Amino acid sequence: MxxxxxxxxxxxxxxxxxxxxxxxxxxxxxxxxxxxxxxxxxxxxPPFRGVDGLWTKYGAPKMDGYSQFKKDPTGWWNRRTNEKIDDHIIELRDALATAExxxxxxxxxxxxxxxxxxxxxxxxxxxxxxxxxxxxxxxxxxxRTKLRCIECGDRESLGDFVPLFAPDPCKKCDGLVKFDTVMFGEPxxxxxxxxxxxxxxxxxxxxxxxxxxxxxxxxxxxxxxxxxxxxxxxxxxxxxxxxxxxxxxxxxxxxxxxxxxxxxxxx
Ligand SMILES: [Zn+2]
Known part of the structure; x- marks a missing residue:
């Protein structure tokens, strides 16, 4: 080496x-x-891990995001809309919005x-x-700029549009639609x-x-x-x-x- x-x-x-x-x-x-x-x-x-990582700054989030989402998708979207979300997510989202x-x-x-x-x-x-x-x-x-059906995997590009409310069920299979970004606990x-x-x-x-x-x-x-x-x-x-x-x-x-x-x- x-x-x-x-x-x-x-x-x-x-x-x-x-x-x-x-x-x-x-x-x-x-x-x-x-x-x-x-x-x-x-x-x-900003990264999650390491000296300047978001988790070092704000503490590690709960690792069960996906099961929480599946249990109550509407509640998940409502919390997001009302900014009742972790500080590290807000900092990350702001950085992503302007990154090139x-x-x-x-x-x-x-x-x-x-x-x-x-x-x-x-x-x-x-x-x-x-x-x-x-x-x-x-x-x-x-x-992060796509939505994905968790049943059939169909994806839809959002472009600059960021949905604030739970998207409609999948047009192809009626399955639950989420951001394409893989959550904690999600395969x-x-x-x-x-x-x-x-x-x-x-x-x-x-x-x-x-x-x-x-x-x-x-x-x-x-x-x-x-x-x-x-x-x-x-x-x-x-x-x-x-x-x-x-x-x-x-x-x-x-x-x-x-x-x-x-x-x-x-x-
Ligand atoms: Zn589908």
Whole structure:
């Protein structure tokens, strides 16, 4: 494993790390990107975990959100409308409302266009990957700008419209409709999990960006990839649980490293 400490060191170390990653990507036949909260943090969206995390600030929420929602969907929507919701949700919602993709998101979209990565599996719900132009996108925890039927999985894009009241039942199956964002205690939708697993099974290289690799089941995909022989590369400002299984672990942000990687792979 190469552990490259880019922060605070001469630029040549960062450049070397980028060149090592570019070489591995060039030699791989199917590279899948995987992003976590660190990617969103660079767009000003606070994470849940860690020193500046929302849960550190406000305390961890109850982990039974999904069962509470299913028990009383109308009550859930009413609490939301009346702002009787957790402070950490309000802070998150305000940040999401104004967040824009950063240079790292746009570089990933370009890396997909030139074929350097084939798909992106993201744990983020902010819809910024989609906004940046990524096409083969698997949003494992859902997308906050969509509604989803919990019975048949049918999804509807909201655009900028944010519903304040409980949406009508599903047009296709009359099932209960909720935000696509996966709640605590809610299983990852089976179609999404299957797509993510299929991408990981095809990958001979996974580029893990801004993920602490601690949230299951998404993080488990990285160990599945490693166990099946894929090369794991990490781009993260700090060491993570993943670092020990990475071929290259680059200490850098997505906004700094990904445009450089794109430049190298476009040359
Ligand atoms: Zn349905």
């Amino acid at each position: 190469t552990n490259i400490q880019a922060s605070g060191s001469p630029n040549s170390e960062l450049n070397n790390g980028i060149e090592q990653i570019a070489e591995i990507v060039r030699e791989s036949s199917y590279v899948v990107g995987m992003t976590g909260a660190g990617m969103s943090v660079e767009s000003g969206i 993709p950063h240079a790292g998101h746009y570089a990933l979209a370009e890396l997909e266009k030139i074929g350097s990565i084939r798909s992106l599996v993201t744990q983020n719900i902010d819809a910024l990957d989609e906004k940046a132009g990524l096409e083969n996108l698997i949003e494992i925890h859902g997308n 990852i939708p089976s179609d999404v999990m299957a797509s993510a697993r299929a991408e990981i099974d095809k990958a001979d290289c996974v580029l893990a960006i801004g993920t602490s690799a601690t949230v299951r089941p998404a993080s488990g995909l990285l160990w599945i990839a490693e166990a099946s022989g894929a090369t794991i590369i990490e781009i993260n400002p700090t060491e993570t649980k993943l670092t020990s299984i990475c071929k290259v672990s680059l200490r850098s942000t997505a906004g700094e490293a990904l445009p450089m990687l794109l430049q190298s792979l476009s040359a």
